[in-house]
Amino acid sequence: MSTRNVEWARKTTLSPTVRALAVAGSGYRGEISEPEWIQNVPEVARDLIRESATGPDFTYQSYTFCLSESELRNGSETITGDGVTPIQCALDFEGAEAMELEQVSHAPDYFLGWIVAPKLWQSLRSGNDWYGSGAALEAWCEWLVDNDYE
Numbered sequence: 001m002s003t004r005n006v007e008w009a010r011k012t013t014l015s016p017t018v019r020a021l022a023v024a025g026s027g028y029r030g031e032i033s034e035p036e037w038i039q040n041v042p043e044v045a046r047d048l049i050r051e052s053a054t055g056p057d058f059t060y061q062s063y064t065f066c067l068s069e070s071e072l073r074n075g076s077e078t079i080t081g082d083g084v085t086p087i088q089c090a091l092d093f094e095g096a097e098a099m100e101l102e103q104v105s106h107a108p109d110y111f112l113g114w115i116v117a118p119k120l121w122q123s124l125r126s127g128n129d130w131y132g133s134g135a136a137l138e139a140w141c142e143w144l145v146d147n148d149y150e
Contacts, residue, residue: 020096021144022092022093023101024090024091024099025081025083026080028080029080030061045114058120062084067079082106105124
């Protein structure tokens with residue numbers, strides 16, 4: 001896996017006395033073609049959204065920060081993440097415990113989300129969590145208060 005843009009994160013190794021958790025959301029794939037959900041958008045906004053949603057979407061473009069385009073295209077059916085960071089990059093933290101949260105988005109909202117990141121915007125409006133809400137927050141906060149670490 002090409003993680004060329006996040007290699008800086010590996011310059012220091014984690015001390016064995018430090019407990020760390022790498023958290024990744026999953027369930028969001030980057031798409032290259034017009035997504036099916038666009039039919040659910042009011043017709044008055046559909047053309048405007050179509051201009052930004054046709055071609056590589058926000059998620060696909062975000063994932064190229066950590067992965068090469070060929071990795072994304074070759075693994076398009078299996079590469080998932082939180083809509084901004086692919087799961088394999090989010091969990092690639094040597095020495096850290098890993099936690100995957102299904103259908104969890106990267107942020108609570110996206111600036112002009114209905115245009116810039118309509119898939120993520122719609123997901124949040126449908127009640128899916130981001131890292132700081134609901135069950136997602138409970139899951140990783142539970143790890144923080146776990147006293148079983150030696």
